[in-house]
Amino acid sequence: MSADQPPDGLNDIAARFSELWRALSHDGDAPREPAETGMLADRVRDALDRRLSQLNEANAIFIANTFVVEAVVHDGMPAQVHRVRHRDLQTLHALKTLRPDHADDAVSRDLLLREARLSMKISHPNVASVHTALRLADGRPALIAAWMPFTLSDCLNTQLFSPREIRQAMISILSGVEAVHAAGLIHADIAPDNLLLSGEDLKDLKIADFGIALERGQRHGDLDLAAAGHSEFSAPEQMEGMVLDGRADLYACGLILTLLLERCEGEGRVQEKLAVLAGHLSQQERKSRPENVSAALRLLMKIDI
Template identity: 50%
Template sequence: MTHDHPAYFEEIARRFSRLWQALNEGPLETRNILIDRVRDALDRGEARLRDTDCETVANSFMLETLIHDGAATQVYRARHRDLGTLHAIKLPRPEHADDPVLRKLMLREADIGMSLRHPHIAATQTVLRLDDGRPALVMEWIESRLADLLQERPLSPREIIDVMTSVLSGLDAIHAAGLVHCDLSPLNLLFDGDLAHLKIADLGIALKAGCRHEEFDLAFAGQPDFVSPEQATGEPVDGRCDLYAAGRLLSLLLSYCSGERDEKLEALAVQLSQRNPQDRPENAKAALHLLGGPVERPVDF
């Protein structure tokens, strides 16, 4: 029987009628099962019915916009199809679906991210497994990057202090968990309008204190302009590696400052970015004290 034969459509109509009757008149438990099956069938056929190229992953998230296209991973702005909420989703590029090192790093990133809850750390919400086996990290959506803001306008001294207070508070929480971020830069600092609420993102190459990146088959990891000398040469890392990056960040921010020179901030930038780790502040809490800001500890849920 062909699809254009009248009997074909009559049979479809009869089956739909029986389904509709079962959905309306059958036992509650049976109706719930049928409703779930109908929704699943519609979900599977949605791609053929939609006029958009928007891809759906895990039958729940619509990938709306590609916001980062890296050599091995991609980050999308995604919308939950039922709740309408926005999220960031990080996943390996399709050609890296079978990369065991990348898979291991992403699962570590998910594990670390979900263990940290702090006002100045971007939240990792869950990890999905796609149909082709790739992991996908679901994170809170934060609109803006500090790197982009620096290309748009200068910062006031107050804004610089807000950024550094947020960064050092977030680092204090990361270090208190026995971890080192290892990739602090304006690319990984996110905010939604208010720099006082800026958050540290991207824990993809974070390490436990005392570890080296070569343990994960990474010859070099980090941003060249911000990575500490000891991290660059493959030595074991500790929290002072992140303080070096914070010092480099502060120097960069001061070069974008719209106000008068602040000798106290300049001195702190120099102290944080000393080549010898022993010459830097002992920890992020000490650096925050030098800056004059409060420390916020991790929040447990």
């Protein structure tokens, strides 16, 4: 078949296409509203893009004519996280937005956009930065980031780790924290739920969720976020509402290292040295912790496997 000749069967498809367009644009003999026709056409296009043999009866949700919502993976207060698929690239992404009942919450809206601005300051392999921000049809802001289906919490519940894997995980976490601090920020919510993975390799851990991150010299009370974050990983000074520095994030890293060691296979001198480092990082008095992330990384790198 030459490039100028239509493929076999095109005439039949063209005839059926006319019938399809009639069904999309009319309900019986009555014309549909343009918005309804557009929605139906979007659903047909999505099914064709995915090579589906039939349409799903559930109402598909399209965002910016680019993404289709596949699932709500987190439904909190006031934000939701959706797994969405790019309609042309067929790639998966995470979309974070406000719950519909918070669409008019000006404070939450401003905080979500603030999260996007802070996250986009950082480009590092161990930080899950926001790619862009969109505005939904009802005015809610929405943040788009890479889709990473697993968290360190998932791994802690299902896996055992070797000392080498634990050391690599901490290198990844501390390297990401170092990039956060280099951007003039304190993450203030380093926790297993906010450490994301695309697979099982702990070196690919990425720090996510800058919802309560602070710029250097701030306290959460300045942002009306006094009770924010995973309190079980919050440093004492954070719980007291003090101005934070990078050592607050080191405290959380020490607690995470302790959790990893609880899932460590076997015993030995390496585990003992890692346990000593975990205790150093998570000292109650911040002056007793390493002075910064670089110092913590140097201590970690001295532990030979």
